Amino acid sequence: MKRIAVRNLRLCTKDCLCLYVCPNGATDTEDSIIDKDKCIGCGVCADACPSKAISMVIQDYPPQQKKKESVVNAINRLAENKAKEEKAARQIASSTTDNNLRRLMNAVARSSRLVAEDLLREGGYMLPQSSNSLDLLASLIAAPPSDEFPMKAANEILSTIECNDRTGRGKYRCTVCFTEFEEEDDGEKPSCPMCHAEGKALEKL
Amino acid sequence: MKYICSVCGYVYDEDSEKIPFTELPDDWTCPMCKAPKSLFESEEETEAPEIREIEESDDMEQLSPGVLAALFSNLAxxxxxxxxxxxxELFSEIAGYFTAASPSLPEADPEMIKELTENDLTILYRNLNDIASSAADRGALRVKVWGEKVTKIVNAIGSRYIREGGDFLSSTEIWVCSICGFVYIGDTPPAICPVCKVPDWKFDRIEGGT
Structure with missing residues (x-):
């Protein structure tokens, strides 16, 4: 599992042992942020840090567990109500002159949003890189709800985030004829389209 | 007899207290999370409230703009x-679009918040509880427990506002736990969140501006 080191500045006490042990100079930066292009994920800095200020952040997340449709429906129903509560609270807050009511409604709007976020997280939208999240974005791009929909933002996300749970479609290199190819989505074992080599002759990319 | 706070689990044990629970004043609140007395349940209280059926609707696949706003702010x-x-940042931009696109409600007042949260508690959270239990879905049960507790507190505070106006908020602060959404009224936030147990620095102080 690919990992990179990230420093928590809240905890860093500048003992600088990370600097001393890093085999690649990734922690040697002017802005205290570990250079993620240099980090090779060995974790030695995290082990050496006396303040436990460095953690190894996972880069390849496993897929989120599948949810039953009935559970997702029950969750979405609640999320709809929470969204309504948030909207009502926002409307009250923006129309009242009573500062106490405005504060209370700001709190309700924030609270409802947080509860809805938590529900949707459980309902299958935990990870930005899941096919759930990316398919939703793709469907919004295909049929934008209005002209104001931020197409550029949605497209940029799709082009930068790689999906973590799409099945099939592995990329292979054939060690016999060196052809690189993408697996067909037909349930068959991958085989080289040039020389038909299979199994151990193929190297997964 | 013991009485247990249904929000944070605080136990009022009559054997070690001077005043019987029923004789506590109506405005008595939980010493831990400030839930009102009405949110306490006696240890023996086990009667399961009647479950109301909810109508099945087919349009659940289409998520409303308000839900999409929360979905994308969560991904942010x-x-x-x-x-x-x-x-x-990009996910936040999309979330902002949907927050703005959420259609206005014809009428919104604190009474509406109270009704919506009551609907959550009497129908929707029970429904989720039954479905998540039968599916043995621990994640869904967890989100049910946190959300239900937060909804209870929001409903209780909203009801109090409707009953007695906003004076009880005048000279104190309102805090929201940035992880679970628990709402707390007091000069300083609790040391740990009574619902999700994160430390006090995870609480946000709510300002009056919009």
């Missing part, structure tokens, strides 16, 4: 936790 948070700063 997810991206941020993975140190994907740029993607987090």
């Amino acid at each position: 948070r997810g991206a941020q936790k993975q140190y994907k700063t740029r993607e987090s």
